[in-house]
Amino acid sequence: MCVAIPGRVTEVDGITAKVDFNGNSVNVNVGLVEPKVGQYVLVHAGCAIEVMEKEQAEEIIDLFADLENLV
Amino acid sequence: MDIKEVIDYLKSYDGRELKLMEVCGTHTAAIFKNGIRDLISPKIKLISGPGCPVCVTPTAFIDKCVEYARKPGCELLTFGDMIKVPGTNGSLSENKAGDADGAKANISIMYSPFEVIEKAKANPDITYVIAAVGFETTAPTYALMLQMAKTQGIENIRLVTALKTAIPALDWICANQNDIDGFICPGHVSVITGVHVYDSLAEKYGRPFVVSGFEAEHILIAIYRIVKQIEAGEGYVENMYPNAVKDEGNSKAIAAINEVYEPGPAMWRGLGVIDGSGLYLRDEYAAYDGGSKGLDADMTLPEGCRCGAVITGKINPDQCPMFAAGTCNPVNPFGPCMVSSEGSCGIWYRNKH
DSSP, X not given: OOOOEEEEEEEEXXXXXXXXXXXXXXXXXXXXXXXXXXXXXXXETTEEEEEEOHHHHHHXXXXXXXXXXXX | OOHHHHHHHHHTOOSSOEEEEEOOHHHHXXXXXXXXXXXXXXXXEEEEOSOOTXXXXXXXXXXXXHHHHHXXXXXXXXXXXXXXXXXXXXXXXXXXXXXXXXXXXXXXXXXXXXXXXXXXXXXXXXXXXXXXXXXTXXXXXXXXXXXXXHHTTOOSEEEXXXXXXXXXXXXXXXXXXXXXXXXXXXXXXXXXXXSGGGHHHHHHHOOOEEEOOSSHHHHXXXXXXHHHHHHXXXXXXXESOTTTOOTTOOHHXXXXXXXXXXXXXXXXXXXXXXXXXXXXXXXXGGGGBOSOTTOOOOOOOOTTOOXXXXXXXXXXXXXXXXXXXXXXXXXXXXXXXXXXXXXXXXXXXXXXX
């Protein structure tokens, strides 16, 4: 339920950003963080809850790709 | 020190038996997926706590949601985790499929609470009711959505809330079950709350509270830190997930929670009512409340069901007779712990079969 997934910010327009998740572009509310294009954000339920550095975000992407196979 | 040394240490641990509780369902899943139990000494027991909001939501909440979904002019929006949880008048899924007379309840799966804004603007004659379940990670998203709705003058949205906060529940577990030696604290709850929320618990109960990420390495390092603290006779808070969790948390999210909600008593399946552990809409947002208070009643589960003991970590799921006999399973679940993808029983079942 509290799963949050990192994605890369490709556009920012006010409190809405386009975030890329493995090639899928999704509109995300970024009212709680102030990301710049190119940064990664940790997204939960359509809402970015933290900004992350690229390398650390990719480490977690691998985990969640694996978790998808589990459940 | 590298990860091999951490594993060597944990594998060769031969001190007194320790019980460590992971509070988050995503941690439970990651512990299974990575075979963490096989990497550490059998003297370090990992037990699952009440870390899935779906699993601790009482039947009365499901019934209230079904009531709205059946009501003409209403549409219920819910996260997918909730739809198979049994209610007195069936689950949301069963109601969506239709009753014996073919009457179907109006239920949609949402991926984000923000979806309701456009729906509500496009269809002002429909009342959109959100089954608002979650911990601190999810609470800010509903709060931001309601702030937007209020600013834009959107009136046809209601929330039935079963929002809960982790700290009062951890306090309850420490006070009522004093055999837990340390806690692996939830990573994404802590992204919002920060790590200082655990300070008072560590001080009060003298036990380690270590925030962990979701990689195998993160979890092993958190366990290592807990064991080292215990061996040193200490119990304090550590943040072992600093790439995502700031010590002070997300201040904007905390501000949104405080503006929209106020704390109140909440019913936790298996634990009972815990004061101050629920989040309810403040008076300024009362027009959006769909009747969230007092939804405490829980259906009587079949004899043999040990949901309460599983949620509090007293037994592992496979020690429940209904789990062992296979009568409770993901296709035919009796309790939410078997329904939710992050419920302890569901995770254990999928990994054993």
